[in-house]
Amino acid sequence: MTNLLVRLERASVRFDKLQVVDDVSLDVHRGDIVTIIGPNGAGKTTLIKTVLGLQPLTSGSIHKTPGLQIGYVPQHLQLQTTLPLSVRRFLSLTGASTKECQAALHQTGIPQVFRQSIHHLSGGEMQRLLLARALVRKPDLLVLDEPAQGVDINGQAALYDLIRSFRDQLHCGVIMISHDLHLVMAATDRVICLNQHVCCSGYPEDISHDPAFVETFGRPVAESLAVYQHHHNHHHDLHGDVVDERHSSQHQDACDHHVHS
Ligand SMILES: Nc1ncnc2c1ncn2[C@@H]1O[C@H](COP(=O)(O)OP(=O)(O)OP(=O)(O)O)[C@@H](O)[C@H]1O
Numbered sequence: 001m002t003n004l005l006v007r008l009e010r011a012s013v014r015f016d017k018l019q020v021v022d023d024v025s026l027d028v029h030r031g032d033i034v035t036i037i038g039p040n041g042a043g044k045t046t047l048i049k050t051v052l053g054l055q056p057l058t059s060g061s062i063h064k065t066p067g068l069q070i071g072y073v074p075q076h077l078q079l080q081t082t083l084p085l086s087v088r089r090f091l092s093l094t095g096a097s098t099k100e101c102q103a104a105l106h107q108t109g110i111p112q113v114f115r116q117s118i119h120h121l122s123g124g125e126m127q128r129l130l131l132a133r134a135l136v137r138k139p140d141l142l143v144l145d146e147p148a149q150g151v152d153i154n155g156q157a158a159l160y161d162l163i164r165s166f167r168d169q170l171h172c173g174v175i176m177i178s179h180d181l182h183l184v185m186a187a188t189d190r191v192i193c194l195n196q197h198v199c200c201s202g203y204p205e206d207i208s209h210d211p212a213f214v215e216t217f218g219r220p221v222a223e224s225l226a227v228y229q230h231h232h233n234h235h236h237d238l239h240g241d242v243v244d245e246r247h248s249s250q251h252q253d254a255c256d257h258h259v260h261s
Pocket of ligand 1: 038041
């Protein structure tokens, strides 16, 4: 059985004379976390709309595995502020049971808001609620458009950790858009730098050195990206504790941690 969830082949989207997505090919498998970065207007949202089936392609093709269940976390949610709406009601609109809704809130770390008005949530709580709403669908693919918008820096790191843990639990694929380059570099498996076309793509530790990345984001941004790398130079015992070299004859399972900028 293949783990391929979505395949875009030479996908293009054009609005009148404006080429917004240009010849993009992309595969997302189960277990992948793929993050799309790029400047404003680069076509990132348009690209994920094609995956969601909200935006037809002008040319190229998209293949989704049959029966693919997608959970979507949008960039903004327009809510009529005069309309009374509790978190409980909002989640129940998905068709999930009360128990499933409560479990999803628990998983996203905000069980206490179940009976609250949705209009009283903080920015961070709102993002977690949108994630909970996507999760009750038990998605094969989680699609997130700037999930950490309006969330403070500690909250952003926690949110990305949460997304990774859902990927592990559900063994789903994740495709997201982010402008938080430092966090993306730490929390992603694969990065796609989009500027209508794919400028460069690959592992986070490689991409910040790519000339196309430097050209798109500028040298100061590229140089400021501290990429965590894993090199071996000390040793652990069976419990994971670091072993003093002088007392160790074994040289297995060694590692060292460097931060490069
Ligand atoms: N339905 C549409 N009709 C015409 N133009 C559109 C449409 N949707 C998007 N565009 C244009 O396509 C371009 C790319 O928009 P898109 O929202 O995909 O960019 P983005 O990379 O997500 O930007 P941002 O980082 O600012 O959110 C923009 O110039 C936008 O104005």
